[in-house]
Amino acid sequence: MELLSVIVPCFNEEENIFPFYEELMKNDAFFKDRGLDVEIIYINDGSKDKTVDMIKKLHERDARVKLVSFSRNFGKESAIYAGFKKSKGDYVVMMDADLQDPPSLLPELFGYIDKGYDSVATRRVNRKGEPPIRSFFARQFYKLINKMSKTEIVDGARDYRLMTRQVTDAILSLCEYNRFSKGIYGWVGYETKWVEFENVERTRGETKWSFWGLFKYSLEGIVAFTTAPLSLASFMGVLFCFLAFVLIIFIIVRTCIFGDPTDGWPSLVCIISLISGVQLLCLGIMGQYLSKTYLEVKKRPLYFIKEEIE
Ligand code: UDP
Ligand code: MG
Numbered sequence: 303m304e305l306l307s308v309i310v311p312c313f314n315e316e317e318n319i320f321p322f323y324e325e326l327m328k329n330d331a332f333f334k335d336r337g338l339d340v341e342i343i344y345i346n347d348g349s350k351d352k353t354v355d356m357i358k359k360l361h362e363r364d365a366r367v368k369l370v371s372f373s374r375n376f377g378k379e380s381a382i383y384a385g386f387k388k389s390k391g392d393y394v395v396m397m398d399a400d401l402q403d404p405p406s407l408l409p410e411l412f413g414y415i416d417k418g419y420d421s422v423a424t425r426r427v428n429r430k431g432e433p434p435i436r437s438f439f440a441r442q443f444y445k446l447i448n449k450m451s452k453t454e455i456v457d458g459a460r461d462y463r464l465m466t467r468q469v470t471d472a473i474l475s476l477c478e479y480n481r482f483s484k485g486i487y488g489w490v491g492y493e494t495k496w497v498e499f500e501n502v503e504r505t506r507g508e509t510k511w512s513f514w515g516l517f518k519y520s521l522e523g524i525v526a527f528t529t530a531p532l533s534l535a536s537f538m539g540v541l542f543c544f545l546a547f548v549l550i551i552f553i554i555v556r557t558c559i560f561g562d563p564t565d566g567w568p569s570l571v572c573i574i575s576l577i578s579g580v581q582l583l584c585l586g587i588m589g590q591y592l593s594k595t596y597l598e599v600k601k602r603p604l605y606f607i608k609e610e611i612e
């Protein structure tokens with residue numbers, strides 16, 4: 303028998319623990335046919351509600367259910383990492399607890415693994431039910447990051463992925479602190495098949511992502527996967543030096559021909575504020591990278607485990 307590890311990060315998902323389990327177990331016949339044992343690893347990411355109690359209840363019913371409980375909320379990326387680390391399966395799949403990653407797709411995903419792919423990723427083809435403004439910014443973000451980064455980051459990609467042990471170990475070996483999974487998956491390579499599905503809306507509980515949270519996450523992605531903004535800073539530096547040089551020559555020539563009129567301070571103020579703005583922007587870009595580097599060199603653990611049930 304081969305083992306499949308299902309990893310489910312949970313943050314305040316008490317209503318979703320049981321429905322998720324039931325939905326997943328609808329694949330029971332498939333698991334038997336395919337000769338798969340299953341372990342379901344719920345990662346409790348510092349929930350404040352009854353998530354842990356629910357998982358424990360479920361564990362009493364089915365010993366294949368395992369729990370890793372964090373000491374506080376460390377974020378979904380840390381939860382995914384902890385799940386990978388805990389998993390023992392020959393295959394590993396990551397799914398959201400809110401059923402937005404339909405477990406009914408699993409047989410299809412396995413079909414591609416059996417065809418020889420190392421990893422089967424999913425992407426939603428639309429963003430039905432999402433606020434239009436959020437969709438708009440999300441699309442712009444993907445356009446921007448794909449222009450800047452060599453690693454392909456697919457628009458609409460979910461974290462829902464089925465992969466072999468080999469790919470999981472590759473991902474585990476990247477132990478960076480600022481984790482941006484969507485980029486990491488692409489960066490490690492391997493043969494990946496993309497499966498598309500219609501967006502499923504969350505039925506219970508609510509999303510943990512605020513607009514501001516997503517904005518910060520997108521900056522993390524950019525800083526983690528491209529240094530293009532740093533080159534932009536140098537490029538602007540060169541450009542403005544050149545402009546200043548041209549301006550100096552122009553003024554010298556003009557003074558020689560027309561004398562030195564004393565007016566012109568408004569233009570001077572404009573130029574000074576423009577250039578200091580650019581300088582601050584560049585300093586900010588440097589700061590972003592510096593702060594991430596600072597966090598990386600501290601080498602803090604990604605999470606602490608408070609409780610674990612095998
Ligand atoms: N999640 C988590 N820690 C967090 C935020 C979210 O483990 O700090 C989990 C959450 O419980 C869910 C999954 O990550 O299982 C996706 O979260 P959500 O549905 O809020 O994101 P969305 O689908 O809106 O992108
Ligand atoms: Mg969701």
